[in-house]
Amino acid sequence: MLAAYRPAELVGVSCVAAGADALFAEAVVEVGGRLVLVIPSRDYRARKVGPEQFRQFDRLVESAHEVVTMPRERADREAYEAAGKELLRRADRLVAVWDGSPPNGRGGTACVVRQAREAGLPVDVVWPEGAARRG
Structure with a gap:
């Protein structure tokens, strides 16, 4: 419910992966x-953003207030962690x-x-009834 927040107060943090992460980032910018x-x-x-997602990814990077690139060379499990x-x-x-x-x-x-819950951070899990993972 992003519309419930006044835009000046809303700061959205996203790792901008294809799918829900990118949709969330777009919604933050939109409001x-x-x-x-x-x-x-x-x-x-170069390694993880598909050609069909380049425009969206680049647009979000340009729209971001801040871009933090982790000091990792390769996109792997350690980088995601x-x-x-x-x-x-x-x-x-956390909205997951x-x-x-x-x-x-x-x-x-x-x-x-799990890490958010262990840290005492409020967590909202979103998974609509009937939804299914692709692939």
Whole structure:
């Protein structure tokens, strides 16, 4: 419910992965909030952003109030884990689009949700009834 916040108060922090992360980032910009992007690694765009997502990714980077690129060369589980920790360090609340599945390694949504809960950060999990993961 981003519209419930006054834009001057809304700061959205996103790792801008394709899907829910990018949609959230776009919604923050659309309502006039400040966007902070946490990019997991120096090679993230080249290795993990598909050609069909370049325009969206680049537009969000240009729209961001701040872009933090983690000091990692390669986009891997360690880079995602570091980005998740940085995202939580900057957050007052975590909104996670997550199906509740257990972790499948370090740095995924399940790990970030667990870390947020352990830190006492409020967590809102969004997973609409009938939703399913792709692939």
